[in-house]
Amino acid sequence: MVRGPVSMVVAGVISLTVVALVAGGGPQVFDKVLPESAVAWLDDMGNATLISSIGGGSSTANSGDPLEHLQDGSGGWRADDKIAALPGGGAAFITDVLTAQKTRLKAAKPADVLGLEEVAGCTFTPPKPGALVAHARIGGDSGLDLGLATYGDADLAKAMQVLVNVYRSGGGLHRSSLSELRYQSYDIAVTETAVPVYLVLETGPQSRVFNLHLAPGARIERVVMIGGDQIGVANLPEGVPVEAMRAAKAENCGFRPFYALNPGHLFYQSLAAGAIRSDEAEEKKRHFAELEATWDANFRQAFGTGAKESLAGGWDSGTVAVAGGIPAAPEGRAVYAPIDGAVLRVTMDRYVEFEGQDPEQGFDARVKAMATEFAWGDLQNLRQGVAW
Amino acid sequence: MIVRIVLFLGLSLILLSVGAMGWQYWQGLPVTAAQVAAAKAPKAAAPGAEPVAQKPAAPQQNWLISPGGSLVDRDTVQAYLRQDRFAESRILEARFRAPVAALLGEGETLPDPAYREVFADIRASVLSKGFCAELTKRWASDCAPDRARVVEGSYDEATGTAEFSASLAYSELPRGALPDLTTQVLYTGYGALPLDQAEAATPEALLALAADAAAKDCAAKAPDPALCRIRSLAITWDGPQKAGARWQIAWLAPLPKGMFPAPPLF
Numbered sequence: 057m058v059r060g061p062v063s064m065v066v067a068g069v070i071s072l073t074v075v076a077l078v079a080g081g082g083p084q085v086f087d088k089v090l091p092e093s094a095v096a097w098l099d100d101m102g103n104a105t106l107i108s109s110i111g112g113g114s115s116t117a118n119s120g121d122p123l124e125h126l127q128d129g130s131g132g133w134r135a136d137d138k139i140a141a142l143p144g145g146g147a148a149f150i151t152d153v154l155t156a157q158k159t160r161l162k163a164a165k166p167a168d169v170l171g172l173e174e175v176a177g178c179t180f181t182p183p184k185p186g187a188l189v190a191h192a193r194i195g196g197d198s199g200l201d202l203g204l205a206t207y208g209d210a211d212l213a214k215a216m217q218v219l220v221n222v223y224r225s226g227g228g229l230h231r232s233s234l235s236e237l238r239y240q241s242y243d244i245a246v247t248e249t250a251v252p253v254y255l256v257l258e259t260g261p262q263s264r265v266f267n268l269h270l271a272p273g274a275r276i277e278r279v280v281m282i283g284g285d286q287i288g289v290a291n292l293p294e295g296v297p298v299e300a301m302r303a304a305k306a307e308n309c310g311f312r313p314f315y316a317l318n319p320g321h322l323f324y325q326s327l328a329a330g331a332i333r334s335d336e337a338e339e340k341k342r343h344f345a346e347l348e349a350t351w352d353a354n355f356r357q358a359f360g361t362g363a364k365e366s367l368a369g370g371w372d373s374g375t376v377a378v379a380g381g382i383p384a385a386p387e388g389r390a391v392y393a394p395i396d397g398a399v400l401r402v403t404m405d406r407y408v409e410f411e412g413q414d415p416e417q418g419f420d421a422r423v424k425a426m427a428t429e430f431a432w433g434d435l436q437n438l439r440q441g442v443a444w
Numbered sequence: 445m446i447v448r449i450v451l452f453l454g455l456s457l458i459l460l461s462v463g464a465m466g467w468q469y470w471q472g473l474p475v476t477a478a479q480v481a482a483a484k485a486p487k488a489a490a491p492g493a494e495p496v497a498q499k500p501a502a503p504q505q506n507w508l509i510s511p512g513g514s515l516v517d518r519d520t521v522q523a524y525l526r527q528d529r530f531a532e533s534r535i536l537e538a539r540f541r542a543p544v545a546a547l548l549g550e551g552e553t554l555p556d557p558a559y560r561e562v563f564a565d566i567r568a569s570v571l572s573k574g575f576c577a578e579l580t581k582r583w584a585s586d587c588a589p590d591r592a593r594v595v596e597g598s599y600d601e602a603t604g605t606a607e608f609s610a611s612l613a614y615s616e617l618p619r620g621a622l623p624d625l626t627t628q629v630l631y632t633g634y635g636a637l638p639l640d641q642a643e644a645a646t647p648e649a650l651l652a653l654a655a656d657a658a659a660k661d662c663a664a665k666a667p668d669p670a671l672c673r674i675r676s677l678a679i680t681w682d683g684p685q686k687a688g689a690r691w692q693i694a695w696l697a698p699l700p701k702g703m704f705p706a707p708p709l710f
Contacts, residue, residue, distance in 0.1 A: 208558075209556055209558035209559060210558050212558075212559070213558045213559045213561070213562050216559070216562045217561075217562045217565065220562065220565060220566055426555075426559065427562075427566065430555070430559075430562070430563050430566040430567065431566050431567075432549075437566075438566060440569060440589070440590065440591050440592065441590055441591065442530050442588050442589075442590040442613045443530075444529070444530055444531065444532050444613075
């Protein structure tokens, strides 16, 4: 008598789970449902599996050409989570250059977060003779969101305007999110051990933290970071100097990174579809070539090597870039250094907030408190409209 | 057991549906004359209560004919005839620049510059009240701000001002009884105070000029000024030298000879 309904419930739960997985975009749907700690635990389980599979020093799971995992997208080259960028446009399987990797970092708790000032002028300390200039760039989304966010008055004002607009349109009390204000991590695997490495790390417009992982015996001479709204570095070896120039200042200083567009870029798609006139396209191509040459010359002047020839990555997505090459033996791979317990050195805005911080002191609470104060102490005063 | 639950739920749904249909039918029944009379009967005022100005009753006819013989559009008819209530098509639109400090209460100071635009947006309705005062002291029986906002990105740090856009609803004071509407046609006309010739020191002063000018326009164009109404007003003010106003008026006049009205079927 009882078995029938129980079977129906079990079947229903399984069906709903499958529907949720499909509709929610795969296993990531758990991110929205489970608490962060549970997701982190699941991730740790996954990482443990990965580490154990690599632990034997074998990467038998890797087969085929790593470049098969790179897609020619309309916004740029898009790498999946299997490959790392190598200098000169190449790629390697992550497991061949890095001992492990964590991809869910929102719950990671750094040991300390130190403020980093931008360079005072428009120049960087040049590399010493004999150093290897390793240059990496991530243009877009790495997907490695940290729980750490930073924001200032402009972000609070923007969120307050969203709250006001939603409230006035009858949408209730909007909950302001930190999602667009989080730092995003990008892993740098330093596998070069013969000479000191001078790292030049570039990012697109996001707030970025470069997480450094060093192979045994690797030495870093200096870290230079260019771009981003805010920018920083994690697991920097003690005593290594770091210089940062955010996107706004880089633009003013004439540091305008530009690289040739990929064949599948929207520009070439538009050209093929006839959406751009040929004379206009030629003009644009000339302009692109000019931007690329200018950036290459500026880069060479600052660091003694060309931007394009030294670049690893420059992709629109991806999670790892390599400073060096693929090590001959598994022991030569970079040792993964987690964000958990690391020291971060980052440029930051007025406020810094961690995921899971006391909500009464958080971003959303600040937005609501200020909006309420502006609205004479009651958000009901935001309502407008005449009864027609 | 399960069969009983299913039957119970089915019967409940049927009863709910039948109930909803019955309620809809009841609501759709025509209103009787007695009910109308009861609804229109004035309610006894509470002792000591302020006397309330009587708004003109809306005419029964809800259509009007243009001088060309066609039906006047519904919005214009509403704006002209329904002076007993606000109409979405009878509004004052104002776009003007004002100091954000004008929104501060007593003892308050301006927030940090980053917040001034959103502060101004939140409090924008304060600035609309002056407009209503200008209309009600002239020809409006009632006025209320409907929407007041800051124009996005308009805050100017150098002058401490922002550009605001506001819309206000109003109704006009009664100017006597309307004639038999079947014997009239509705004319519409436009007027304007050109940009940089208004020379008003404030947006409120500009509105005062525009409200007077629109009333004069009515008097000049309508054969019977009591049958002329101001359908809409719009002002833009970005300083005394960059100000302008425009309006639309509508008035009734007797049917031209040889024209006969044909009421709409629907």
